Amino acid sequence: MLTSADPDSILIQGPRIVDPGRGMDAIGDILITGGKIVSAGPRLSPADLPEGCRPIPANGMVAAPGFIDLHCHLREPGYEYKETIATGTRAAARGGFTSICCMPNTDPPLDNEAAVALVQQRARAEGVVRVFPIGCVTKGRRGKELAELEELAAAGVVAYSDDGDPVYDPNLMRLALTYTLDLGLPISNHCQEHRLCPGGVMAEGWAATRLGLPGIPAAAEEAMIARDLALAELTGGWLHLAHLSTAGAVALVRQARERGVSVTTEVCPHHLSLTDDWALGYQGTPDGGSGPLNYDTSTKVYPPLRGRQDVDALIEGLADGVIDCIATDHAPHEAASKQVTYQEAAFGISVFETALGSLMALVHRGQISLSTLVDRLTVGPARVLGPSFEELATLHPGSPADVVLFDPDLDWVVDTGEFASKGRNTPLEGVALKGRVVTTFVEGKVVHQDSLY
Amino acid sequence: MVSPEAAEIRATPPIPEAIPDFAPDGKLRRNVLDLDDFSAAEILSVLDGTAAMGEVLRRDIKKVPTLRGRVVVTLFYEPSTRTRISFEEAGKVLSADVINMSTSGSSVEKGESLLNTGLTLQAMGVDVIVIRHPHSGAPYLLARHLPRVCVINAGDGLHAHPTQALLDLYTIREKVGRLQNVKVVIVGDVLHSRVARSALWGLTQAGARVTLCGPTTLLPLDLLNCGDERDEGHPFAQVEVNTDLDRAIEDADVVMALRLQSERQSGGFLPSLREYIRRWQVTESRLERAKPGALVMHPGPMNEGVEISTGIAHGGHSVIEEQVTNGVAVRMALLYRLCAQPSAEKLETAG
Known part of the structure; x- marks a missing residue:
């Protein structure tokens, strides 16, 4: 193990190493050399260390494989006023994400090789984490004809999605699932039966009725999930369900899994922690339940924030593995698109930089274990992305040194003024979280170092 | 309670003395957005004020100087006859300057956002904005961002009136x-x-x-x-x-x-x-x-x-026309309540 003097060697000393891919959860050391993991396990003696190796004390911290995000919006090309690859990847790094998959609802959309290549080039030139584009299912995201899916696969997309909109035509969805059988990539669908929620802007229920806002019933999501599960069963195609938000959706997936349907799923941090009544604006206020209605547009997101029972069912599904992974659906927006009426406001939350803090609440409350949480942020998404991503989801010696170091117990208050993301649109502004990313490494290089440390 | 000038004008039989200036619990009111934040006592006090205003409306000369020098803008993003005219009449009877702003032919047609329209009106020194909007919560957006203007909701989406x-x-x-x-x-x-x-x-x-x-x-x-x-x-x-x-x-x-x-x-x-x-x-x-x-x-x-x-x-059962008549008096009572309050500093604390 002893190597010659290497100025690029880093020793992360004494963290709790949580590496679910190897079933590891123990205090130890991590030695990184030349951008690769040399060792991540028991404490090393000084004799084992290369000369000139830089020590990073990490007592009390958690070290884990860098997080992988299956679902984010980097907005470039076309919406650089909302986010760019440069700012979006820095926000990801601040959130502990080292690999992110960006959705193709850009302008132009990523429905051809050249558009995909542009994103890849920009990511190499300006990004600080690994960026994997997702390609469109249909040309122009118009839902009429399939995009050139093999060309997109050859260009390096990791999945297909018309995210922002569903693949609405059931026959086209069937054909997409069938055509991709030999391409080995999933179709990620944004499930929303628009006709069940005309004008809908938040979850149907007490809060929406109280605010006089058109609701989106759970059935709008569940009806299309049920359709897609039937189509996946019919075709044998690989269906990935984006951002589950309802208890009924979890139940549908659970049943489909039992029948052996080839389906993978994700859930977003906000659907695991926030409820629809946050739109009233009572949270975070001193009196917590009175005062004028807020119509907090930062809570407007698709799928909408829902009720406590849905949140509980999603946490349960995440804990028992019916839900494979956590994906951020990081959806940054410029301030003006949220400083309007709730009905006019854009859908989406800027999630990267609050993801870990809000997810750690589940661990602190004992709803999931730390290693399950890390699994759903690493091994889970890597499984959806395929075998070539396995090494990005583990600290196994020889793998690229994509590592996140976080303080699981640090109390901090969200201040969007500190965000690297251009999108300050989060209902968590001013909210206290416990758990914060300290350092993020991509291939052994520090891409984020928290200012508090 | 009111400016010296206004107090002087009170000598010409102004509005009846019975009108309460404040909410009964002593809390000042800046905006009227919905009735969910009105206590029973405050509702009753508004109704008492309405009765007094009704007396003004039954006079030969329906004009009192109470809100002289105040500017009320009606900002309607939806068509309306009775509500708008009712507010206009209420303001004019109380001698406020009432400006009707309709969305057609204004900066709204040029794509100005609601918030910017509100900020512009505030910068012009408008005292009250009466807003009707097809989107629920629009008056709340103005109320939250315009600290120097009183906002009255004249109907927002499906939400409140x-x-x-x-x-x-x-x-x-x-x-x-x-x-x-x-x-x-x-x-x-x-x-x-x-x-x-x-x-x-x-x-x-x-x-x-x-x-x-x-x-x-x-x-x-x-x-x-x-x-x-x-x-x-x-x-x-x-x-x-x-x-x-x-x-x-x-x-x-x-x-x-x-x-x-x-x-x-x-x-x-x-x-x-x-x-x-x-x-x-x-x-x-x-x-x-x-x-x-x-x-x-x-x-x-x-x-x-x-x-x-x-x-x-x-x-004989119908009181639909009385409703319309009373609408003017209610709006007078509310305009008076918002405008004739003591000082800006105290309003600041009203939230």
Whole structure:
């Protein structure tokens, strides 16, 4: 193990190493050399260390494989006023994400090789984490004809999605699932039966009725999930369900899994922690339940924030593995698109930089274990992305040194003024979280170092 | 309490002395957004103020100098006749300068956002913005971002129409003599009615008993089921729902018919107008089941022959015209309440 003097060697000393891919959860050391993991396990003696190796004390911290995000919006090309690859990847790094998959609802959309290549080039030139584009299912995201899916696969997309909109035509969805059988990539669908929620802007229920806002019933999501599960069963195609938000959706997936349907799923941090009544604006206020209605547009997101029972069912599904992974659906927006009426406001939350803090609440409350949480942020998404991503989801010696170091117990208050993301649109502004990313490494290089440390 | 100048003008018989300046609990009010933040006492004090303003409206010369030098802008993003004119008249009777801003022909047509329009009006020194907007919550957006302007909601989306509800409460109190324990049946498209929603807050707060009646597709059942159970703490725990108008109307003191928009049929909420009329029109024969002398109300504009029969609309039970008259007085009382408050510093603390 002893190597010659290497100025690029880093020793992360004494963290709790949580590496679910190897079933590891123990205090130890991590030695990184030349951008690769040399060792991540028991404490090393000084004799084992290369000369000139830089020590990073990490007592009390958690070290884990860098997080992988299956679902984010980097907005470039076309919406650089909302986010760019440069700012979006820095926000990801601040959130502990080292690999992110960006959705193709850009302008132009990523429905051809050249558009995909542009994103890849920009990511190499300006990004600080690994960026994997997702390609469109249909040309122009118009839902009429399939995009050139093999060309997109050859260009390096990791999945297909018309995210922002569903693949609405059931026959086209069937054909997409069938055509991709030999391409080995999933179709990620944004499930929303628009006709069940005309004008809908938040979850149907007490809060929406109280605010006089058109609701989106759970059935709008569940009806299309049920359709897609039937189509996946019919075709044998690989269906990935984006951002589950309802208890009924979890139940549908659970049943489909039992029948052996080839389906993978994700859930977003906000659907695991926030409820629809946050739109009233009572949270975070001193009196917590009175005062004028807020119509907090930062809570407007698709799928909408829902009720406590849905949140509980999603946490349960995440804990028992019916839900494979956590994906951020990081959806940054410029301030003006949220400083309007709730009905006019854009859908989406800027999630990267609050993801870990809000997810750690589940661990602190004992709803999931730390290693399950890390699994759903690493091994889970890597499984959806395929075998070539396995090494990005583990600290196994020889793998690229994509590592996140976080303080699981640090109390901090969200201040969007500190965000690297251009999108300050989060209902968590001013909210206290416990758990914060300290350092993020991509291939052994520090891409984020928290200012508090 | 008012500026020395205004106090001087008071010497010419101004508004009656009976008008209370402040909320009874001493809390100043900056905005009127909905009735959900009005206590019963505050509602009653507004109604007392309304009675005094009604006296001004019955004078030969309907003009008092009370709000001289105040600027009121009506900012309407939706068509309106009665509400807008009612506010305009209320402001002018009180000698405020009333400016009507309509969205066509203004910067709104050039794509100016609501917030920027509001900031512009604030910069011009406007005292009160009366806003109607098709989106729920639009007045809240202005209220949150305009610290130097009072905002009155003249109807926002499906959400609220507090001045209409107050004039309804006033009309009921004037005609029935009280609000406590008065049985009010609200019939029709409650789901899409901001009038009904604000009335629900005001009526329940004032102790009236409310029954909602209409097609199940047009009732806001989620509003009544907070969470999964109707606990006692729920503001609408005592509100009843009965889709059978013949039953719902029994012993009613007040029947409030709501406007049925024709697009409800094309939207699939109703099989046909014919079936709606058969089941939910307020008719002479149905009204016989209510208390003798029961009031019939309608927020207007009416579809005679749909939600209300022509005979009832113009018959002896109808107080629909009184509602309109009282609307001016209610809006005078509210404008006075917001504008004639003491000092800007104190307003700051009112939140």
